[in-house]
Amino acid sequence: MTSTDIDSDPPLWRHPLLIALVAGTGLLFAAGIVTGVIAGSLERGAVKPLAAAFVIGAVAVIAGCALLLRRVLPALYRQSSPRVTKSRRLITASAGIGAVLGLVLALGGLAQGRQPPSVFSNQPMLPWIALGAIAVWLIVVPPLTWQWHRSIDEHEARAYRDGTLAGIYAYCAIAPTWWLGWRGGFLPEPQEMITFSVAMLVWGLVWAVRRYG
Numbered sequence: 001m002t003s004t005d006i007d008s009d010p011p012l013w014r015h016p017l018l019i020a021l022v023a024g025t026g027l028l029f030a031a032g033i034v035t036g037v038i039a040g041s042l043e044r045g046a047v048k049p050l051a052a053a054f055v056i057g058a059v060a061v062i063a064g065c066a067l068l069l070r071r072v073l074p075a076l077y078r079q080s081s082p083r084v085t086k087s088r089r090l091i092t093a094s095a096g097i098g099a100v101l102g103l104v105l106a107l108g109g110l111a112q113g114r115q116p117p118s119v120f121s122n123q124p125m126l127p128w129i130a131l132g133a134i135a136v137w138l139i140v141v142p143p144l145t146w147q148w149h150r151s152i153d154e155h156e157a158r159a160y161r162d163g164t165l166a167g168i169y170a171y172c173a174i175a176p177t178w179w180l181g182w183r184g185g186f187l188p189e190p191q192e193m194i195t196f197s198v199a200m201l202v203w204g205l206v207w208a209v210r211r212y213g
Contacts, residue, residue, distance in 0.1 A: 015212050016072040016073070018208065018212070019068065019072045020069060020072050020073055020092070020095075021095065023065040023068040023069045023072070024065070024069060024095060024099060026061055026064075026065045027061070027062055027065035027066060027069070028099050028102065028103060029061075030058040030059070030061040030062045030065065031058075031062060031103070032103070033054060033055075033058040034055055034058045034059065034062070037051045037054050037055050037058075038055070073092070083151050083152070083153065086147075086151040087148060087151045087152050087156065090144055090147055090148040090151065091148065093144060094141070094144050094145075094148070097136065097140060097141070097144075101133055101136055101137075104129060104132070104133070105125070105129065105133065122191070155211070156211055158210065159206075159207050159208075159210035159211035160207055162206055162207070162210045163202075163203040163204065163205075163206040163207030163208075163210065164203055166202050166203060166206040167199045167200060167202050167203030167206070168199070170198060170199045170202040170203075171195065171196075171198075171199040174195050174198060174199070175190070175195050178190045178195065
């Protein structure tokens with residue numbers, strides 16, 4: 001990528017990548033609402049008016065997010081160098097894999113009768129879902145990450161290093177604080193996946209700000 005490519009990027013707050021991430025998250029969240037409401041209604045044998053209103057609203061959000069994704073995703077790959085295009089395609093693929101994996105975990109919890117389903121639950125899950133998630137995490141994700149590292153330039157590599165450092169600092173602050181607070185009796189039991197997710201969120205935000213800010 002040249003300096004022209006970097007300078008031509010729009011600000012972070014209206015960058016197609018951020019818009020796509022927000023729209024994708026909204027779509028998945030709304031899909032989870034629809035799934036949960038429908039499953040609960042089928043279990044009760046009746047659909048309450050408020051539940052129907054939630055489903056209608058969630059379907060509208062799904063439609064809006066889908067249209068937004070259809071509009072912004074092509075902009076991620078238009079007028080970019082081959083390396084930038086490859087990097088963005090790999091990010092999109094990784095986000096899609098993560099979204100599908102999260103949805104499968106949530107639906108797996110729903111199949112076991114947990115209301116609402118939660119991807120952060122420590123309760124037992126179906127063995128085939130656990131094995132599938134482990135396979136994706138250890139077999140599918142590493143090659144994508146390796147290819148992404150090979151496609152980025154020094155500017156994005158610096159942003160990645162800054163984000164990684166911030167994420168590690170966040171983890172080092174949260175994990176022992178939560179653990180000690182739990183042992184002291186004034187915080188709930190530590191949840192490893194929540195701590196991990198917060199650290200990854202910090203990493204992603206710092207990377208995005210340093211890369212596109």
